Amino acid sequence: xxxxxxxxxxxxxxxxxxxxxxxxxxxxxxxxxxxxxxxxxxxxxxxxxxxxxxxxxxxxxxxxxxxxxxxxxxxxxxxxxxxxxxxxxxxxxxxxxxxxxxxxxxxxxxxxxxxxxxxxxxxxxxxxxxxxxxxxxxxxxxxxxxxxxxxxxxxxxxxxxxxxxxxxxxxxxxxxxxxxxxxxxxxxxxxxxxxxxxxxxxxxxxxxxxxxxxxxxxxxxxxxxxxxxxxxxxxxxxxxxxxxxxxxxxxxxxxxxxxxxxxxxxxxxxxxxxxxxxxxxxxxxxxxxxxxxxxxxxxxxxxxxxxxxxxxxxxxxxxxxxxxxxxxxxxxxxxxxxxxxxxxxxxxxxxxxxxxxxxxxxxxxxxxxxxxxxxxxxxxxxxxxxxxxxxxxxxxxxxxxxxxxxxxxxxxxxxxxxxxxxxxxxxxxxxxxxxxxxxxxxxxxxxxxxxxxxxxxxxxxxxxxxxxxxxxxxxxxxxxxxxxxxxxxxxxxxxxxxxxxxxxxxxxxxxxxxxxxxxxxxxxxxxxxxxxxxxxxxxxxxxxxxxxxxxxxxxxxxxxxxxxxxxxxxxxxxxxx
Numbered sequence: 001x002x003x004x005x006x007x008x009x010x011x012x013x014x015x016x017x018x019x020x021x022x023x024x025x026x027x028x029x030x031x032x033x034x035x036x037x038x039x040x041x042x043x044x045x046x047x048x049x050x051x052x053x054x055x056x057x058x059x060x061x062x063x064x065x066x067x068x069x070x071x072x073x074x075x076x077x078x079x080x081x082x083x084x085x086x087x088x089x090x091x092x093x094x095x096x097x098x099x100x101x102x103x104x105x106x107x108x109x110x111x112x113x114x115x116x117x118x119x120x121x122x123x124x125x126x127x128x129x130x131x132x133x134x135x136x137x138x139x140x141x142x143x144x145x146x147x148x149x150x151x152x153x154x155x156x157x158x159x160x161x162x163x164x165x166x167x168x169x170x171x172x173x174x175x176x177x178x179x180x181x182x183x184x185x186x187x188x189x190x191x192x193x194x195x196x197x198x199x200x201x202x203x204x205x206x207x208x209x210x211x212x213x214x215x216x217x218x219x220x221x222x223x224x225x226x227x228x229x230x231x232x233x234x235x236x237x238x239x240x241x242x243x244x245x246x247x248x249x250x251x252x253x254x255x256x257x258x259x260x261x262x263x264x265x266x267x268x269x270x271x272x273x274x275x276x277x278x279x280x281x282x283x284x285x286x287x288x289x290x291x292x293x294x295x296x297x298x299x300x301x302x303x304x305x306x307x308x309x310x311x312x313x314x315x316x317x318x319x320x321x322x323x324x325x326x327x328x329x330x331x332x333x334x335x336x337x338x339x340x341x342x343x344x345x346x347x348x349x350x351x352x353x354x355x356x357x358x359x360x361x362x363x364x365x366x367x368x369x370x371x372x373x374x375x376x377x378x379x380x381x382x383x384x385x386x387x388x389x390x391x392x393x394x395x396x397x398x399x400x401x402x403x404x405x406x407x408x409x410x411x412x413x414x415x416x417x418x419x420x421x422x423x424x425x426x427x428x429x430x431x432x433x434x435x436x437x438x439x440x441x442x443x444x445x446x447x448x449x450x451x452x453x454x455x456x457x458x459x460x461x462x463x464x465x466x467x468x469x470x471x472x473x474x475x476x477x478x479x480x481x482x483x484x485x486x487x488x489x490x491x492x493x494x495x496x497x498x499x500x501x502x503x504x505x506x507x508x509x510x511x512x513x514x515x516x517x518x519x520x521x522x523x524x525x526x527x528x529x530x531x532x533x534x535x536x537x538x539x540x541x542x543x544x545x546x547x548x549x550x551x552x553x554x555x556x557x558x559x560x561x562x563x564x565x566x567x568x569x570x571x572x573x574x575x576x577x
Contacts, residue, residue, distance in 0.1 A: 046228070050221035051214060058210040065206060074169050077190045078158035082171025084118050084188035086156070088125070089173045098127050098184045099177030107133040108141060121168055121191040125175065127184040128152055154182050161189075257339035263332065265302060267291070277317055277339050296511060297321075301337050311342070313530045315538060318343045409435060410483065411443035418452055419481065422459045426479060429467040433459070436482035436493070445485055446559050450535050451492070455483070457528040458494040458553050465498030465551060472497040472550075489541075490557045498550040509545060 088094060088111060097107050111123040111134035122136045130145045157172040170189030177183040251258055257274030261267060267283045274280065283291050292298045300310045300321040309320045320340045326333045372391075379388035410416040419435060426433040445451060462479040471477060475497065482493040501509055510533035532555070536543045541557040 046225040047218060047221045050217050054214050054217040058213065062203075062206055062210070069202070074160055077169035078160070078171055080118075080171075081120065081169055081188045081190055082156055082158050082173060084114065084120050084123065085171045085173035085186045087118075088114050088123055088188060089175045089186040092178075094125060094186075095175065095177055095183070098125065098133060098175055099179070099181075101127075108135075108138070110134075112136075115188075118188075119190070120188050122187075122189050124187045125184060126187070128182065133184075152182055152185055255341075257341075259301070259337045259339070260326075260334060261288070261302075261337070262334040265289075268334070269336075274339055277314075277319060277341055279314070303335065313534060315534055316343075317341055318345075318531075406435060409437075409439040410441045412441060412445060412448065414448065414452060415441060415445070415455070415483070418456060422456070422463070426459075426463045426467075429463060431463050431466045431477045431479055433463070433479050433481065436480055439481070439483045441483045441485050441490075445490055447490065447539055447557050450539060451490060451557070454532050454535055454555055454557075455481070455492055455494075457532050458492065458555070461528050462494050462496035462498070462551070462553075466496040469498035469550070487559065489559055492555040492557075493552065495552040496550040501545050501551045510543070 091110055091114075093110055094107055096102070107125050111125060114120070115123045115136070123134060124132055125134045126132050126145055132141055132143055132145060135141050152174070154174045156174065158170070160169050168189035168191045170187055172185055172187045174182055175184040175186050251269065251271040252273075254271070255273060257277045258269065258271045259267060259274050260269035265287050267286055267288070270280060270283050275283070278292070278297070280291055288298055288302050292301070296305070297312045297314060297319075299305045300312050301323065303323050303325075308322055310322070312319045312321055318341075320342045321337060323335055323337045325335050376388055376392060379385075379391060406416050406419050410419060419433075423433040459479060459481060466477040466479055469477075478497050480493075480495045482491075484491045510529050533543055536555055536557065539557055539560075541555060543556075544554045546552045546554070
C-alpha cells in the first residue's frame with residue numbers, strides 16, 4: 001500500500017518544537033508591541049475614572065449632607081423662632097394691648113423692634129378672633145388669618161410653613177392676658193432663604209475636604225496605574241485584548257493539544273485539540289484527578305513520568321506527551337503540556353518495520369535462491385542430472401506445502417497473506433511459525449481490520465520472545481498460531497517457546513509503555529499488547545495470558561449481532577445526510 005512520509009509536525013525534535021513555539025510567541029508579542037497605541041493610555045483612563053468616581057461620590061455626599069444639614073438647621077431655627085414667639089408673648093405691652101383691644105400701633109412697633117433685634121423674618125400677633133395686630137406687611141394688619149393651624153389651643157407649635165411671607169421656619173406661642181386668660185397667639189418665623197444661605201456658608205469647608213479627597217485619589221490613581229503598567233509589561237488595554245485574542249487563535253488553531261496547569265495542578269488553559277484527544281469536557285479550574293482516571297496518561301500529564309515524547313495509548317488514540325515546567329525568577333509557577341496525535345504515525349512505523357523485516361527476509365531468500373541456482377547449474381555442468389533433479393525437488397518441496405496449508409485453513413486472502421509474511425520474517429530470525437491444524441477461518445471473518453492488527457501484534461510479540469529467549473530444550477524456536485471461527489466468536493491463540501510471562505508481570509503486561517525488553521527498531525516497545533488489549537476490550541472481547549512451554553495468549557472476539565450492524569448502518573447513513 002502507498003505510504004505517506006511523516007509530517008514535520010510529528011517527527012520534530014522536542015527542543016526544536018519548543019524553540020519554534022517560543023519564536024511564535026515572541027513574534028506575537030512583538031507584533032502587538034509595534035501596533036499603534038490609542039490616544040488614551042491606561043494611566044489616563046484610571047485617573048479619569050477615579051476622578052469621576054470621586055466627583056460623583058462627593059456630589060452625592062454633598063447632597064446627603066445638605067439634606068441632613070437642612071433638617072438640622074430647620075430644627076434649630078424652629079427652636080429660635082419659638083423662643084422669639086415666647087419672648088414676644090411675655091411682653092406686658094402686647095399682653096395688655098391684645099387683652100383690652102388698645103394700642104394696635106404699640107403692638108406693631110414692639111414686634112418690629114423684636115424682629116429687628118433677633119433677626120426674625122416676621123413676628124405676627126393675632127387675637128382670639130384670628131385678627132392680625134402686627135405683620136411685616138402693614139396692609140395685612142387687621143386682616144383675619146386664613147391659614148390652617150392658627151387655632152388657639154393654648155400650646156406651643158413649631159414647623160416649616162408656607163405663609164404670606166413665603167416658606168419659613170416658625171414657632172407659635174400662646175398669648176395670655178394680664179388676668180391669665182388666653183387672648184391670642186404670637187407667631188415668629190425665619191424665612192427659608194436664611195437656611196439656604198447657611199448651607200452656602202458651609203459649602204467652602206465641604207469643598208475643601210472634597211478637593212483634598214480628589215487630590216489624594218488622583219495621586220493614588222497614578223500610582224495604581226504605574227503598578228498595573230509594570231504588571232502588564234507596559235501593555236495598554238487594547239494591546240492586552242489583542243494579545244489574548246492572538247493567544248486564543250494560536251491555541252485553537254494548532255493541531256497539537258495544549259494544556260496549562262498552575263502549582264496546584266489545576267487546569268488553567270486547554271484548547272480544542274486537547275479536549276478532543278483526551279476526551280475532556282468542562283476541565284477549566286479542575287484538577288487532573290477530577291477529569292482523568294489514574295493511569296499512564298495522568299502520570300504523564302502530572303509529571304510523574306519524566307521524559308520527552310512519552311507514548312500513551314488511549315481508547316482511540318496513540319499520543320506523544322511532553323511536559324515543560326514554567327519557571328519565573330527561580331519559582332515554578334506550573335507547567336505546560338503538549339499532546340500530539342501519533343496514531344497514524346505509529347501505525348505507519350509498525351507497517352514500515354514489517355515491510356523492512358519482509359524485505360530483509362526476501363533479500364535473504366534471494367541470496368539463498370541464488371546459491372541454490374548456482375549449485376543446480378554446477379550439477380548440470382558436471383552432468384549430474386539425477387542429482388540436480390533431486391536437489392531441485394528437495395528445494396522446492398517445503399514452500400508449496402506451507403502455502404497450501406495456509407490456503408486450506410484460512411479462507412480470507414488478507415489474513416493468509418499476513419500469515420505467510422509473518423512466517424518468512426520469523427524464519428529470518430530463526431523461528432518457525434506453525435499454523436495449528438485445528439485452524440479454520442472463513443473468507444469474511446468479522447472484525448477483519450481489527451483481527452489483522454491483533455494477529456500481527458501477537459505474532460510479532462511471540463516471535464520476539466522466541467527469538468530473544470534461550471533455545472528450548474529438545475526442539476526449535478517456534479510460534480504456533482491457531483485461528484478458529486464459529487457462530488458465536490472468533491478465537492485467536494498464539495503460543496511461543498520463549499521464557500513466558502512471570503506471574504508478577506501479568507497484571508501490568510497490557511499497560512501501554514510497559515515491556516520486559518528494551519526497544520528495537522523504529523517502533524516503541526510496550527505498545528503492541530496494549531493496543532491489542534484496547535481493541536479487544538472495545539469490541540466486547542477477552543484476552544488472557546497463560547503459561548505453556550512459553551507464553552500463551554488467547555483472544556475471543558464475539559460475533560456482532562446482525563441487528564446491531566443494521567442499526568449502526570442506518571445511523572451512519574442518517575449522519576451522512
